[in-house]
């Protein structure tokens with residue numbers, strides 16, 4: 587049986603003024619019992635938005651529980667603020683902050699230590715796709731970023747082609763399917779069928795109300811990680827509706 591769909595919103599560094607209104611509209615009008623929803627605002631908004639009817643997540647954490655790490659935030663701190671999950675290894679973190687697969691693996695262990703679901707992001711660059719290296723790149727990121735203790739409950743994987751993020755460009759449905767099938771097979775080889783079948787595989791990169799339904803129709807796509815379109819309750823709600 588396919589896992590329950592999960593629609594996750596990554597607000598990135600947005601949402602200061604509008605955050606509460608967007609969340610309230612989302613909760614009042616757009617949730618559906620058939621679909622899990624997660625909203626990941628900037629860390630400063632987690633406490634304000636948690637406990638209002640939809641799960642809240644962070645966008646990054648440090649791997650240590652405490653210490654001399656100026657500007658960082660521990661997984662336990664996200665949990666204290668009310669987070670249930672955390673996005674890790676987003677390509678913007680990998681690019682802006684030099685995060686490596688090994689660092690993402692340590693952060694993933696930290697998330698689990700704090701009782702959070704880890705939403706681990708992988709995805710090829712445009713140069714890798716043009717060079718025919720897409721699956722090799724995904725394989726390396728999966729091997730390096732995901733610790734052995736992964737289960738269907740503690741891990742979600744988001745496939746986000748770097749070149750599709752914020753660009754309005756998306757892979758073909760066949761290309762999405764190829765990568766999602768590959769991720770599922772890799773997980774089955776590594777973790778056995780039981781865990782691997784339950785780990786949700788989200789597609790991310792220019793998901794909009796207009797393309798969500800066809801993307802959700804692809805095998806092994808268990809939902810979406812949505813950037814820009816998650817900032818408007820109506821658009822995010824339309825994507826949720828497309829999933830159910």
Ligand SMILES: O=C(CO)COP(=O)(O)O
Nearest residue numbers: 596751752791792813814
């Ligand atoms: O990076 C993303 C989600 O994490 C995708 O962003 P967009 O939906 O804005 O392309």
